[in-house]
Amino acid sequence: MSRAEQKERTRRAIINAAFSQLSADKSFASLSLREVAREAGIAPTSFYRHFADMDELGLTLVDEAGLMLRQLMRQARQRIEKNGSVIRTSIETFMEFVTGNSNVFRLLLRERSGTSAAFRGAVAREIQHFVAELAEYLRKETICPDELARAQAEAMVILVFHAGADALDAPPEQYSYLTSRTITQLRWLTHGAAGSGRKPKG
Amino acid sequence: MSRAEQKERTRRAIINAAFSQLSADKSFASLSLREVAREAGIAPTSFYRHFADMDELGLTLVDEAGLMLRQLMRQARQRIEKNGSVIRTSIETFMEFVTGNSNVFRLLLRERSGTSAAFRGAVAREIQHFVAELAEYLRKETICPDELARAQAEAMVILVFHAGADALDAPPEQYSYLTSRTITQLRWLTHGAAGSGRKPKG
DNA sequence: AGAATGAGCGAACAGTTGTAAGCTAAAGTG
DNA sequence: CACTTTAGCTTACAACTGTTCGCTCATTCT
Structure with missing residues (x-):
């Protein structure tokens, strides 16, 4: 070798x-x-x-976790094309990831508010990838200022992440409740945002 | 003595x-x-x-932190009576707490997803106090099923908490941006929820 | 007054940690 | 082939950790 x-x-x-x-x-x-x-x-x-030290290993782990997350996004997009429902499909895909790779998700969840500024920054960057992609999608589907699309995307990502965190401590029979609750919350956001100066496109 | x-x-x-x-x-x-x-x-x-050990001390700290948070709520309500704007006043009060007692807030933020199930439970309970109070308020102001009031309150608390977390890593000149962004997000939620089968009361 | 309680202390123990120094042996290089 | 490089090893050290034991001595109780 x-x-x-x-x-x-x-x-x-x-x-x-x-x-x-x-x-x-x-x-x-x-x-x-x-x-x-x-x-x-x-x-x-x-x-x-x-x-060089454990920190360097940790940053590598965060990178890899972010990579998995992005692969997940791609997978979700494929599902959406077949399935139709954007919000439901996205959340369900995400919840599957969280429950199937709980240790990976936990790493991101914890280091997001951990003791190392470098770690927090690395996690924040990974999450921003999510937000940016979602904001881009919102801009395509609706007419609204960039600023608001971003704020909306951030709120959505926060809520989905939090649902994932809840799932970690919840028994499996509650997953479907957590999913539908999050769907409701996200629909409120989109409707509320649509009512405040935003218009559906076309 | x-x-x-x-x-x-x-x-x-x-x-x-x-x-x-x-x-x-x-x-x-x-x-x-x-x-x-x-x-x-x-x-x-x-x-x-x-x-008995560090865990017991930790749970005591979480309790005390929760207490401070509830005192904060009471303070916010007093301000609201004078000021009027519910959402803005609540968020501003919260942000003042976060920036003024950052170590206390950080404790809650971290132990919410920490390694001790007992800690996570304790923090979750403290946050549920928040959610319950807010849900109660929403039920008074609007006609909607308990279930939805709770889901709405949870979403709001999550977003406000997250804004606090962002503030910890942000320079002070960004506080007002974080505050107004969160206000926007919360207004979307209330409007969206009002549009989906909820009606303003009276 | 005398006895009991209990907060605080110092010494000691076994366990863990990160990391430095120097060696071995296998892989790569000319 | 001889020569260099380097991943991995063993040994060693100093610094910490949580926790046990037995003691002191001021407060409290009877």
Whole structure:
């Protein structure tokens, strides 16, 4: 096996070890370098061959989580073309992601208000991707100033994220309630915004 | 000084020490018993005379934070009577609290999605007080099913909380923008909800 | 007065942590 | 082939952590 190949392999082992140790009871901040190294199957000091410190690993995790989120968006758009209902499909796709990759979502959720400014910034950037795409969509579908489209998109993303957070602590039989509640909230937003100076296009 | 009096005094010293160590870079989880004891001016072992462990202290902090929040609500209501504008006054009062007691707000913000289920539950309960009061208000002012009033109140509280979180990382000159953005979002919600089967009362 | 209580202390323990230094051995290079 | 590079290892250290134990001594109770 080539050297670079092997290096990449243990780098992934470290990343996977970190992800797998995240849980409802364990945040990234409470991971230790040694524990991660142990699970990755390397000596503690070998960790430094791949990351300068735990922060660098953390930022990598946030990046990867953001990537997954964006792939999710693409998947949602495909579903929308077949399905029709934009809001419902988007939320359902998102809820599936949250419940299926809860550790990944938890990372974003926690580091959004965590103790590292760098982490908070990284998460905020990932979320802004969401907001920007949604705002773009709103601008296409309606006639309204950029500023308002953005404020609307932000509100929507916040509400959806929060529904995801609720789902983490809720029993599965409540998922459909959380979904429909969020749909209602988002419809209120769109209707309210449409009534305040915005017009449906065409 | 009486015994009970003195005990209460050092108990407060511990609580205050814990609050004062919370900051943008230090979450409750990263506080150590020894550090807190040091700042409170007692030996590490004396801590146990007042709390069984750090978790018990943490729950106390959350309780106190919730108390401050409810006092804030009362203060807001007084202002509303003089001022008139419900939404604007509420949000402005809240933003003042957030910027003036940022460590307290940060505690709630972080433990809401933290690693301890007990903490998450405690914070959720405090926030539900907010939601319940607001939902009650909405029911009085409008005719709508309890269920919808609650969903609307929840959405509003989420958006206001999020604005507070944004303020923590924003320079002060952006506070007024954050406030007005949130006002817009809340007005959309009320208008949208009013349009969907709800009617203004009287 | 005398006994009981209990807040606070110092010393000590076992466990963990991050990280530095220096070695080995395999892969890459000329 | 000899030479360099480097991922990974072992050992080691100093700094912390939470917690147990047994003591003191001022307050409180009888």
